[in-house]
Amino acid sequence: MDVVTKLQHRSSSPPRDFIFSRIPFSPRKGENSYTKLWIFFSAAVSIAVFLYLLLASKRINSPRFSIIIDAGSTGTRLHVFSFVISPKTKLPVLDLASTSSLKVRPGLSSYSGDPSSAGDSLVDLLRFGKGKVPRDQWGDTEVRLMATAGLRMLDAGVTDSILESCRMALRSSGFLFQDEWATVISGSEEGVFAWVAANYALGMLGGDPLKTNGIIELGGASAQITFATEEALPSELAHVVKFGEATYKLYSNSFLHFGQNVAQESVKELLSSRSAEKSPTSRVFIDPCSPRGYSYSVMSPEASTALPISTVEDHSISHASGNFSECKSAALLLLKQENGKCLRQECRFGSNYIPKLQGRFLATENFFFTSEFFGLGSVQCSPILSLLVSISVKKIGII
Secondary structure (H helix, E strand, O other): OOHHHHHHHHHOOOOOOOHHHHOOOOOOOOHHHHHHHHHHHHHHHHHHHHHHHHHHHHHHHOOEEEEEEEEOOOOEEEEEEEEEEOOOOOOEEEOHHHOEEEEEOOOHHHHOOOHHHHHHHHHHHHHHHHHHOOHHHHHHOEEEEEEOHHHHOOOHHHHHHHHHHHHHHHHOOOOEOOHHHEEEOOHHHHHHHHHHHHHHHOOOOOOOHHHOOEEEEEOOOEEEEEEEOOOOOOHHHEEEEEEOOEEEEEEEEEEEOOOHHHHHHHHHHHHHHHHHHHOOOOOEEEEOOOOOOOOOEEOOHHHHHHOOHHHOOOOEEEEEOOOHHHHHHHHHHHHHOOHHHOOOOOOOEOOEOOOOOOOOEEEEEHHHHHHHHOOOOOEEOOHHHHOOOOOOOOEEEEO
16 A cells, blocks of 8 residues: 555544543633644654655665676686675665676786786776766765786785775766775685675574585686685684674685686696606607697796786796696696695695585686586576675585
8 A cells, every 4th residue: 555545544534542632621712823833843853754764764765786896817807796685684785687797818927027007997896887877876886896817916015006996986977986985805805705796695593504615616717615614723724704693714825826727827827847857859749638639838926816828938838748647747746836834733625724624615707617618517606795895706516
């Protein structure tokens, strides 16, 4: 029933016995008009308050928007989220039909040679965002930029210059923005955000910590592992997340240089150096990890994230053999590098400590894209997986 119908219904009902009508008084001469004026004023105020509360409740339940810019190593993606706040849980509930994203390439790290131009790469993204958010809500819509491993690999001064260029673009975007909202998040934070987003999307938060899903991310320049555990953890790897009355102790760690793109180059570089030890004069090596007949140049992982291939003069040529067993052996050699520097009883990943894995895990990002390419089983989830972090994960594969 709308407001007009309610008011018409009430006007046809018997007059209500308002409390002030019970107060006995004998109006004096000249006070009758004053009393009527006072009653009229009181009624007007009451109606105004009623309408204000009605409109305010509509504002509370009206769609809101938030923009997250995920600045990854291979590209930058802008997410526009439409949501309402649940009156019961006080948590955002996404309107998936109004949630959208756009990605541009290359990533911000490619502007290491010209940091002042990094902000220009956001122009098309921000234009896309303005097309998705109603104009009258631009000033109330927060826009945040979170950069990940691509910028973590650069010198601090270069990273700061790139971020400042982006801040200039965001300040003039028309959206709500503060300088501290454009930053580089740590690898552990990246993992925690992904864990919260995934378990929120799957309805796992608020219950038994050991029934939540762990996250294994494979990005372009780094990999992250995050999951709930009861084991005692080093303080730098322990993170506490509270959701309602539930408290979760998380292990979260990031492995820089072990993202898919950089790790692939690292394996090639490892194979190239081992081949050079055997045949110092030869620049050709066998690559078992690429399909037979595939040919390419190889360079260092550091150069591959910041420079185009044409700028690297000294590189080797591979002959792809497509041998899975030998590729697996090469990958294990890479994972075991620096294992001798392990300071704990067991390090499953180089010198990095990882506690015993527990429960189910979601393999995200490049794990999903690889399984999708080969037609392996997968589960599709909603874009809510990107809500808190800006980790552009829309689909996940369960392992």
